[in-house]
Amino acid sequence: MAQIRIENLRKDFGSFTAVRSSSFTVEDGEFFMLLGPSGCGKTTTLRMMAGLELPTSGSIHIGGEEVGMKPASQRDIAFVFQMFALYPHMNVGRNIAYPLISQGMPRAEARKKVAEVARILGIEGLLDRPVGGLSGGDRQRVALGRAIVRRPKAFLMDEPLGALDAEFREHMAEELRALHDRMGATTVYVTHDQLEAMQMGDKIVVMNHGVVEQFGVPQQIYDWPATRFVAAFIGSPPMNFLDFEGAVHEGQDRVELGTAAIAVPRLLEGARGALTLGVRPEHVRLDDAAPFRGEVIATEYLGTTQIVTLDTAFGRVRARRPSAEPVRPGARTGLDFDARTLSVFNATTGRALVSDANREVLAHG
């Protein structure tokens, strides 16, 4: 097992830049999520770690060793593909044994290791079966078996649950996480599903347009997004954005939305021009006495909570409220925000302004 360090990684395909200047570190034994929309460069980053693509510039260290230009076969990592990539002309047992045979391990020893892995994954009964007839979940287990049998330095997984149906996904995600915890293997996992990333990951990197937007533990990223993009990409429904023109200066702890003054964490930097106030739906309270006004236009019942959509002078706001709270579409009401949880963004750059609350999170992001 090993630490993986990425420094200033860049990849160009002709005139298209897939990844520009990415840097982050995956600690030994971590379950690490590479999260982003499709085309953001997360898969390219993973493939560069694996050696399936060579970086245009920058370096990749696995276990302290620079491997950026080494072929995949010499990196001692395992890769799980979205479509599993089980060799169709071999049965389950031979598929799992394949990486061992390539290292020249004697057949008897390889067979013992395969049996051991099959027991861990609960697929002992399948070893003589052809891979063609397996269910999606069993294929996934065989692919995992092929990955873990060699005890590599790290596991790289490219949307490994993407090909499974939703019901089974949940189950497989748990299984995967449990397997990781038992083996303590450094794992890098690519996904575009923010829920999956939050559920499974020890740490998350959010990428967009080939750039690392933020890097940290799930809760930090959820609570204190470094950019508007991260704030919008993570959370369901996503963070609300209230756009306003104005100026804030260092030390200020409120912003003016029209006539309403809204308390925010004390800002440590100033900005002027187009600004955005960000607030998570669960931090909106409906309070008739509050000066910031809105009109309820819809409610969505979700069991224990409901999502209330309101129109305000500064844009649409969605609030997550207990289902018991009586809300009527068409009603005008005041909105009150939990001051300790708000973020202010510079709308031009998309960056969050540093405040007392997010200072620590943004310092290493």
Add this chain to the structure above:
Amino acid sequence: MSFSVTAPSPAARWIAGLLVALYAIVTLLPLAWIIATGFKSPADAIAYPPKVLFEPSLEGYVNLFTTRTRIAEADFAALPPPGTWYEEIVRDQGMVIAGPSRYGERFLNSVIIGFGSTALCMVLGTAAAYAFSRFRVPLKDDLMFFILSTRMMPPIAVAIPIFLMFRQIGLNDTHLGMILLYTAVNLSLSVWLLKGFIDEIPVEYEEAALIDGYTRFQAFRKVVLPQAATGIASTAIFCLIFAWNEYAFAVLLTSGTAQTAPPFIPTIIGTGGKDWPAVAAGATIFLVPVMVFTILLRKHLLRGITFGAVRK
């Protein structure tokens, strides 16, 4: 486009079956006639009206493999009785065996040149197709079109330049020359067909093998080749059929050492009168290798022809 998937009605099945049977009769009848003629006596072969029922004879096959000569009647009468069954057949015609014919050699030439060019074509074609399918080749599309364009004219259109070239560099009437020529003609088809097959093999299989510790070449040999077997087999059949049946170049470029069976078979008519049973026997034997090859690979061929027709 939409396709109906209802089962065909019984009437439609009958009509379809009838059409297939009719087509089979139309294509198989000449073949059956040739095979039958091979077992007729020369008189039966040219009898009018044609004979469907006849007394089978191996005269055609014996004549195909031997050269015969007439000798003076006194000498003929003084000969000891024939020692073998084929000697007896020749004696019945009033002749004696002078030696073996050249059919065996010509047939062997066909085998060497046909299978040799097919094998070479598969090696080069698979390598080129793999490269075009997997790597960033500069001017890929132009090169692929150029390769295709070599097949846009009938190959025989360049027969004269090839003849002159071959004569100049000493490839005339050599096995190597014919193998190179048939390989060159077949290569464009092979590259295009094989590229299609290799394109369909997900690249992840090789990547998985690369990560599992194999080199690029090992991944190609152990993962890509087994999966491309269908494509390679069906392409090989197409190549072999062309090289095996090719007549025009063979007539033009071979005469002695490297002559293949197709130009040889008609010359039988010139040497021993119009010996149709011998010609038919030669044609029948000539059919066998391609038939065997095709039957051996038929499972692949069928899958190959319908390849890509069904979205997976």
